[in-house]
Amino acid sequence: xxxxxxxxxxxxxxxxxxxxxxxxxxxxxxxxxxxxxxxxxxxxxxxxxxxxxxxxxxxxxxxxxxxxxxxxxxxxxxxxxxxxxxxxxxxxxxxxxxxxxxxxxxxxxxxxxxxxxxxxxxxxxxxxxxxxxxxxxxxxxxxxxxxxxxxxxxxxxxxxxxxxxxxxxxxxxxxxxxxxxxxxxxxxxxxxxxxxxxxxxxxxxxxxxxxxxxxxxxxxxxxxxxxxxxxxxxxxxxxxxxxxxxxxxxxxxxxxxxxxxxxxxxxxxxxxxxxxxxxxxxxxxxxxxxxxxx
Amino acid sequence: xxxxxxxxxxxxxxxxxxxxxxxxxxxxxxxxxxxxxxxxxxxxxxxxxxxxxxxxxxxxxxxxxxxxxxxxxxxxxxxxxxxxxxxxxxxxxxxxxxxxxxxxxxxxxxxxxxxxxxxxxxxxxxxxxxxxxxxxxxxxxxxxxxxxxxxxxxxxxxxxxxxxxxxxxxxxxxxxxxxxxxxxxxxxxxxxxxxxxxxxxxxxxxxxxxxxxxxxxxxxxxxxxxxxxxxxxxxxxxxxxxxxxxxxxxxxxxxxxxxxxxxxxxxxxxxxxxxxxxxxxxxxxxxxxxxxxx
Numbered sequence: 001x002x003x004x005x006x007x008x009x010x011x012x013x014x015x016x017x018x019x020x021x022x023x024x025x026x027x028x029x030x031x032x033x034x035x036x037x038x039x040x041x042x043x044x045x046x047x048x049x050x051x052x053x054x055x056x057x058x059x060x061x062x063x064x065x066x067x068x069x070x071x072x073x074x075x076x077x078x079x080x081x082x083x084x085x086x087x088x089x090x091x092x093x094x095x096x097x098x099x100x101x102x103x104x105x106x107x108x109x110x111x112x113x114x115x116x117x118x119x120x121x122x123x124x125x126x127x128x129x130x131x132x133x134x135x136x137x138x139x140x141x142x143x144x145x146x147x148x149x150x151x152x153x154x155x156x157x158x159x160x161x162x163x164x165x166x167x168x169x170x171x172x173x174x175x176x177x178x179x180x181x182x183x184x185x186x187x188x189x190x191x192x193x194x195x196x197x198x199x200x201x202x203x204x205x206x207x208x209x210x211x212x213x214x215x216x217x218x219x220x221x222x223x224x225x226x227x228x229x230x231x232x233x234x235x236x237x238x239x240x241x242x243x244x245x246x247x248x249x250x251x252x253x254x255x256x257x258x259x260x261x262x263x264x265x266x267x268x269x270x271x272x273x274x275x276x277x278x279x280x281x282x283x284x285x286x287x288x289x290x291x292x293x294x
Numbered sequence: 295x296x297x298x299x300x301x302x303x304x305x306x307x308x309x310x311x312x313x314x315x316x317x318x319x320x321x322x323x324x325x326x327x328x329x330x331x332x333x334x335x336x337x338x339x340x341x342x343x344x345x346x347x348x349x350x351x352x353x354x355x356x357x358x359x360x361x362x363x364x365x366x367x368x369x370x371x372x373x374x375x376x377x378x379x380x381x382x383x384x385x386x387x388x389x390x391x392x393x394x395x396x397x398x399x400x401x402x403x404x405x406x407x408x409x410x411x412x413x414x415x416x417x418x419x420x421x422x423x424x425x426x427x428x429x430x431x432x433x434x435x436x437x438x439x440x441x442x443x444x445x446x447x448x449x450x451x452x453x454x455x456x457x458x459x460x461x462x463x464x465x466x467x468x469x470x471x472x473x474x475x476x477x478x479x480x481x482x483x484x485x486x487x488x489x490x491x492x493x494x495x496x497x498x499x500x501x502x503x504x505x506x507x508x509x510x511x512x513x514x515x516x517x518x519x520x521x522x523x524x525x526x527x528x529x530x531x532x533x534x535x536x537x538x539x540x541x542x543x544x545x546x547x548x549x550x551x552x553x554x555x556x557x558x559x560x561x562x563x564x565x566x567x568x569x570x571x572x573x574x575x576x577x578x579x580x581x582x583x584x585x586x587x588x
Contacts, residue, residue, distance in 0.1 A: 106427070127421030130469075131461050133400070157490045165472050167425050174468075175424075178459050178484050185488040187495070190472050194479040196451045201481070 001258050002151075004230070004265045006143075009150050010273035014058045017280055021060035024287075032287035033062040034118065034279075035084055035093035039077065039103070040070030045096045052094070055276045061283060064090070070100040077103060078111050085113040092118030092136075092286035094279070115292040118282035121168075130175050134291045136282045141173040143274025144209060144230055148183040151263060153207065153228050160186040161202050163218070163251065164211035169232050173209055198222075210251035220256040228263040232271050295552050296445075298524070298559045300437075303444050304567035308352045311574055315354035318581075326581035327356040328412065328573075329378055329387035333371065333397070334364030339390045346388070349570045355577060358384070364394040371397060372405050379407040386412030386430075386580035388573070409586040412576035415462075424469050428585045430576045435467040437568025438503060438524055442477040445557060447501065447522050454480040455496050457512070457545065458505035463526050467503055492516075504545035514550040522557040526565050 021031055034056050038049045049065060056063035066080060077099075084093045093116055099105050109117075114124035120138035128135035137145075148155060160177045164170035170190060177186045186207065191198050202208055202222040210218050211232035223229065233251030250267030258264050265271055285291050315325055328350050332343045343359060350357035360374060371393075378387045387410055393399050403411075408418035414432035422429035431439075442449060454471045458464035464484060471480045480501065485492050496502055496516040504512050505526035517523065527545030544561030552558050559565055579585050 123418045123421030123425060123427070125421065126424050127417030127419065130420050130424050130465055131417060133417070157488045171424060171469065171472075174484075175465065178465075178486065185486075187483065187485055187489040189481065189483040190468075191481055192472065192479075194451045195481040 001261055002263050004147050004151055004228075004263050004270060006147060006265055006270040006273045009147060010277040012150075013146070013277045014055065014280065017059040017284055020284065025060075031060055031062050032091050032283050033064070033089055034283045035064040035066060035090045037066045037068070037077070037080060037084075037093065037095040039068045039072060039096070039099055042098070045098075049096050051276055052279060055280050056283075059280050059284075061280070072100075072103075074103045074107070077108060081108060081111045085111075085116060090116065092116045092283045094119045116286060118279055118286055120282065126167075126172070129172060132179055136285070136291060137176070137278070138168055138172055139275045139278035139282070140169050140211075140232060140271065141176050142278040142281070143271055144173055144232070145176055145183050146274055146278070147230065147265065147271070148207075148228070153183070153263060155183045155207065156185040158186045158206040159204050160188045160207040160209065161205035162188060162190045162209045162211070163192075163198070163202075164213070164232075165190050165192045166211060169209075169211035173211070177207075177209075212251050214251055215249035216251070216253040218252040218257060220253065220260055223257055223261055225260045226262040229257055229261045229265065230271060231265050231267050234267060234272060295555055296557050298441050298445055298522075298557050298564060300441060300559055300564040300567045303441060304571045306444075307440070307571045308349065308574065311353045311578055314578065319354075325354055325356050326385050326577045327358070327383055328577045329358040329360060329384045331360045331362070331371070331374060331378075331387065331389040333362045333366060333390070333393055336392070339392075343390050345570055346573060349574050350577075353574050353578075355574070366394075366397075368397045368401070371402060375402060375405045379405075379410060384410065386410045386577045388413045410580060412573055412580055414576065420461075420466070423466060426473055430579070430585060431470070431572070432462055432466055433569040433572035433576070434463050434505075434526060434565065435470050436572040436575070437565055438467055438526070439470055439477050440568055440572070441524065441559065441565070442501075442522075447477070447557060449477045449501065450479040452480045452500040453498050454482045454501040454503065455499035456482060456484045456503045456505070457486075457492070457496075458507070458526075459484050459486045460505060463503075463505035467505070471501075471503075506545050508545055509543035510545070510547040512546040512551060514547065514554055517551055517555055519554045520556040523551055523555045523559065524565060525559050525561050528561060528566060 036049045053063050084090050095108055109121045114122045117125055118136055120136040125135045162170050162174050174188050174190050178188045199222045207228045209230045215235045231250035231252040234248045236246040237249045239247040248268050330343045347357050378384050389402055403415045408416045411419055414430040419429045456464050456468050468482050468484050472482045493516045501522045503524040509529050525544035525546040528542050530540040531543045533541040542562050
């Protein structure tokens, strides 16, 4: 069994991005600039935004955090989005989710200019990805594809089983895995809460991508020996031995599955770090106007 | 074996739409109005547009056909699209594909206002469908879903195998079949040219949707007894006994598969007529401003 080290790969890619930014600057261009909109004081959101800003520093990007109290109105937040859309100094921006209940998240997402939508959540980017056109791919699916590529996991004709049909992981990663090219060209099956015989289906898989949010759902008896296991789950489970009072648990029973699979991502340190790197990559692409030429 | 009679169902739905249009008019509203843009003199395109205009008449819709020689420039065609976008008398319109080679089809499609994109090809509609938001669903996948619904085919937890990963059939019908609700909630596998063991995979399917464009690809030994077979193939094969010199062939070996399956669509008279009905349905939705409120 080989560990797919998302932490290591993410460091490598950040260094590659930093090198490219250095060259951009040497050619008189300004650094890519990411803005993050943070509403309220949710602990998880604070942590995520801080990690994204730190990654910007590692990549040599400029970054701006716009903080608002959770009393902000939808109209005020929409106005901020429009200002960011029209600000030529900002290449891409994200609105950290979740938003307070009185704000319509979908409306906010659709107000973002697709050319600056580095989270890849706008329907234009989702649709372009489905059609196979250049687009900002959403962060987690793109990060998974990078891991498969960096570890040279064969995907053409491989049976790929995806557990979960969410809009941010299951559905888009299914689209990417079935598209022509590498990594891709896999025979993809998407399982979910209504699926029968999920164990039998998993056992046929050369690649399992687990994104259900159910700790240790994937057990050793569901895995074909030598299969590649990508664990997207990050559920907080209580753990009295930790200072935080919790630890992150993946969807895979790592201890037992790792004994028979060929490759596996740990949690934490697998898909997680790649998600932020995908955002950095999208921001670089935005700054270079590669997806949507000027 | 029961035949899924797309011709009959399409007539029923057109009558339902006509009834609704009659009521709209009785309430002082004008009839839904579809415009079709037809470039050049391709035989297939002429036939399709004529069939769509005829369906408009059956539904009580107004229709307009805008004809252009294939010498029209991309700019002139884009100008026509903008005029249709801004014409309040037109509820929806289609640009019949394929277009002459000097015109960028994708650019034309993206110039269409998503609110009038009744073909459902604009990335905004594709993306919204993927996310599960209200949208104009593209015609063939929507027609397939209507057939499954009208024949009460169970889909929840069913194994659904889709042959083909095209942007207009395979990928969108996969999305619809896996989404929550009925028809949907199926465990979907998408097979394509890189798939190994396609026969074995098909044999596990409760529902097979064949959209490869390979005549008689699906043979009886690939089918589980009692399965539902949806045949999207419409390949023209030479036939000296026909006046036209050809006949339409589906992707399924109907003669032998029909002996063991539970339900099957014929070609012609199965999915084909439903495709036009989906377009009519989208035009009605556009006129009622249901997908995108005013």
